[in-house]
Amino acid sequence: MQSDEAQLVPPASNPHKWNILFTVAFGTFMATLDSSIVNIALPTIRRELQAGDDVEWIVLSYLLVTTSTLLIMGRLSDMYGRKSIYITGFSVFVLGSLFCGLSWDIWSLVVSRVVQGIGASMIFAIGPAIISDAFLPHERGRALGMMGTVVAAGTSTGPVAGGFLLQQFGWPSIFFVNLPIGLIAVWRAWRVLPAFTRTRPQPFDIPGAALFLVGVTCLLIGIDFGASAAYNWSDAWVVGLLMLGILLLVFFVLWEKKTPHPMLRLRLFTIKPFSAAITAAGLGFMANGANVYVIPFFLQLLLGYSPQDAGLIMLAGPITLSIAAPLGGYLSDKISTRLIASTGLLITATGYFMFSFLQPHWTWQDVIWRSALLALGFGLFQSPNSSSALNATPITERGVGSSLLAFMRNLGLVTGIALGAAVWYSVRNAFALGHTVDPLSQEAQIAGMRMVYRVTSGLVVTAAVVSALRGSSRPKTKAEKPAEILEAP
Numbered sequence: 418m419q420s421d422e423a424q425l426v427p428p429a430s431n432p433h434k435w436n437i438l439f440t441v442a443f444g445t446f447m448a449t450l451d452s453s454i455v456n457i458a459l460p461t462i463r464r465e466l467q468a469g470d471d472v473e474w475i476v477l478s479y480l481l482v483t484t485s486t487l488l489i490m491g492r493l494s495d496m497y498g499r500k501s502i503y504i505t506g507f508s509v510f511v512l513g514s515l516f517c518g519l520s521w522d523i524w525s526l527v528v529s530r531v532v533q534g535i536g537a538s539m540i541f542a543i544g545p546a547i548i549s550d551a552f553l554p555h556e557r558g559r560a561l562g563m564m565g566t567v568v569a570a571g572t573s574t575g576p577v578a579g580g581f582l583l584q585q586f587g588w589p590s591i592f593f594v595n596l597p598i599g600l601i602a603v604w605r606a607w608r609v610l611p612a613f614t615r616t617r618p619q620p621f622d623i624p625g626a627a628l629f630l631v632g633v634t635c636l637l638i639g640i641d642f643g644a645s646a647a648y649n650w651s652d653a654w655v656v657g658l659l660m661l662g663i664l665l666l667v668f669f670v671l672w673e674k675k676t677p678h679p680m681l682r683l684r685l686f687t688i689k690p691f692s693a694a695i696t697a698a699g700l701g702f703m704a705n706g707a708n709v710y711v712i713p714f715f716l717q718l719l720l721g722y723s724p725q726d727a728g729l730i731m732l733a734g735p736i737t738l739s740i741a742a743p744l745g746g747y748l749s750d751k752i753s754t755r756l757i758a759s760t761g762l763l764i765t766a767t768g769y770f771m772f773s774f775l776q777p778h779w780t781w782q783d784v785i786w787r788s789a790l791l792a793l794g795f796g797l798f799q800s801p802n803s804s805s806a807l808n809a810t811p812i813t814e815r816g817v818g819s820s821l822l823a824f825m826r827n828l829g830l831v832t833g834i835a836l837g838a839a840v841w842y843s844v845r846n847a848f849a850l851g852h853t854v855d856p857l858s859q860e861a862q863i864a865g866m867r868m869v870y871r872v873t874s875g876l877v878v879t880a881a882v883v884s885a886l887r888g889s890s891r892p893k894t895k896a897e898k899p900a901e902i903l904e905a906p
Contacts, residue, residue, distance in 0.1 A: 433609065434551040438560055440609045441544045442567040444507055444602045447595060448537045449571030451514070452479075454579035458588045465588065468523035477641060478527045482534030483541065484827040485633040489626050490542040491820025492680045495813060496621065499547045500610040504603055506539025511599035517592035542820035547610065549807040549815055555750050557807060562746020562800035569739035569796075573732050622680035628669035629680065636662030637831055644835035681817060685810065691818065693887030694806035699825040700880035701762065701798060704769060704873035706833020708791070711841060711869050716784065719777050719862060726781075733785040734792040741796025749801030754808075755887055758801040762881035764794030766874050773870035777859050798884075805887065833873075840872055841865040 455475065463472040494502040513533030520526035545561060552560045582590040639658030642648045648655050673679040686692045716727040741761075749757045768791025776783075803822055810818030845865030849856040 433611075434556075434560075436609050437551045437611075438548055438563065440602070440605045441503075441547050442564060443598075443605060444503075444540050445544050445564060446567050446571045447598045447602060448510065448540045449568050450575050450578065451533070451537070451592075451595060452571075452575065454575040454582075454591050455479075457575070457579040458583055458591050461583055461588050462523075462526070466520075466523045466526065471523050474523070474527045475530055477638075479530045479534040479537070480827065480831065481634055481637055482531050483538045484637060484824060484831070485630050486535060486538040487542045487820040487824045487827070488629055488681060488817065489820075490539045491546070491816040491818070492626075493621070494539075494543045494546060494816035496619065498612060499543050499550065499816065500606070500612050502539055503543050503547065503610065504606050506536045506543070507599055507603045507606060508536070509533075510536025510540065511596060511603070512536070514592045514595035514599065518589040520589075541823045543816060544819070545803060545807060545822065546815045546819035549819070550812070551611075554804075554808045558746035558749035558754060558800050558804040559743065560746065561803045561807075562743035562749075565742025565746070565796060565799050566739040569735040569742065573735035573739070619678045622673075622676060622678055625669060625672050625676065625680040628665050628672060632662050632665030632669055633828075634662070635659075635665065637828075640831055640835045644838040650839070681821075682814060685814060685818065685821075688809045690805050690809040690887045693883050694802050694809075695821055695825045697758070697762065697798075697880040697884040697887075698802055698806075698822060699829045700876045700883070701765070701795065702826045702829025703833035703836060704765075704876045704880075705795070706830035707837030707840075707869055707873050708769070708772075708833075709830070710834045710837040711866055712784075712788075714862075715775065715866055719859060719866075720779060720781075720784075722781070730781050730784055731788070733788040737789040737792035738796040741793045742800050745797035746800035746804065748797070749804055754801035754805040755885060758798045758805065759881050759885040761794045761797030761799075761801070762877050762884055765791045765798065766794070766877035766881060768792075768794060769870050769874040769877060773867050773874060775863065775866060775870070777863060802884065836872070837869050840869045844868040 459472055459475065462468060462475065466472075468475075490502060490506070510533055513529055513531075513536055516529035516532055517526060520529055545564070548560050548564065549557055578594075579591055582594060635658045639655050639662055642652070642658065643650045643655040650656075670683070673681050673683055712731065713727055716722045716730060722730065745757055745761060768787055771787045771790065806822055807815060807818055842865065845861045846856050848854075848864040849858065849861040852860065854861055
């Protein structure tokens with residue numbers, strides 16, 4: 418009996434799979450590069466556009482839109498085809514980049530970043546699904562591992578490229594550089610990506626999409642404001658936003674249970690490898706977010722490194738990740754996704770635990786080997802974990818599955834930043850009160866930071882346990898059911 422849902426029917430093994438992987442990697446690199454390249458330009462933009470503290474909305478607007486629309490874009494790709502949504506995402510991203518470069522004040526730039534965020538959401542949500550459609554289950558780990566290398570390369574290249582463009586051509590150039598790259602990517606996607614047969618389309622779940630979009634947006638704004646210096650967790654606005662976000666997401670779940678054509682089929686969470694994978698990803702990225710927040714302060718405030726030197730030291734993580742990610746994917750295809758992913762998390766937890774002994778007399782070598790250790794583990798974890806989740810996801814819902822992985826990554830990072838700030842400040846202040854010292858003293862700061870890394874270590878150990886309990890993840894060698902291709906690339 419044929420399903421009522423829209424079916425995207427990819428081939429069991431696409432002869433152009435490596436070409437498809439390169440095309441998706443090209444776009445992912447561009448979107449990742451943009452995220453890291455913008456951060457280094459914020460002080461310049463703040464000064465030249467006279468933005469003041471409103472400059473944070475350049476980053477926040479992009480993050481909010483990208484995160485809150487990921488699930489929607491994944492569902493649209495399941496209904497209308499990966500190729501059309503992916504190409505649309507590229508086109509929107511390029512258009513948003515053009516608008517960003519032409520912005521005349523802070524709020525025109527923020528609106529343009531919203532447009533960019535919509536395009537980036539399509540790219541991030543659908544990319545892993547396209548790769549999973551093109552590769553067999555026992556090949557996906559290696560393919561997704563290569564994507565991890567691309568993400569790490571974009572993250573590490575951004576600050577270097579951004580610094581050069583800022584110095585030579587000014588801040589608009591960091592957005593204009595996306596135009597030629599994006600146009601090439603659109604052309605390649607049009608030529609290379611296959612169009613899949615679609616049968617029995619169903620109505621789009623507009624109420625569910627609206628509840629999810631507004632609920633996640635309120636939740637993320639509440640978390641961001643609660644962790645900021647201008648607000649606190651007891652502020653009426655923060656409490657109201659958090660409660661409203663949670664309430665709307667509860668309504669979203671209730672609606673999805675009863676509607677005949679849900680945006681998110683909750684049965685996905687009954688599939689143990691999938692639910693374990695996204696839970697482990699959320700916990701892992703939460704720890705990552707806390708580290709990303711704390712480590713720059715440790716390097717600059719306590720060790721006395723300049724921002725440039727601190728940035729160079731922090732490259733140890735992305736560089737190690739770029740090497741470990743394809744290795745983790747390759748090993749998971751040959752051995753077991755569960756074993757490799759869980760082992761990777763334990764290595765990462767060890768790295769965070771080693772950071773919990775941080776001292777104000779550490780050298781850059783002390784930081785680098787610990788950063789490399791936790792990045793090695795996370796690189797081994799990411800690719801097998803994503804492969805396990807997507808292997809367990811039905812083909813007709815793989816876009817949603819892919820978008821949920823991306824959503825948990827973004828949600829984990831935002832939550833982790835807030836958690837890191839909350840733990841650091843609360844322990845720092847308690848230490849200062851108990852030892853009658855200034856909260857900004859070296860001793861108080863160290864105490865707070867150490868506790869952050871103890872918490873992150875605990876989060877990752879929990880993720881490792883969840884990962885180990887996901888069930889058997891030995892790679893399948895049997896091809897998925899062959900399917901019709903509407904047109905070959």
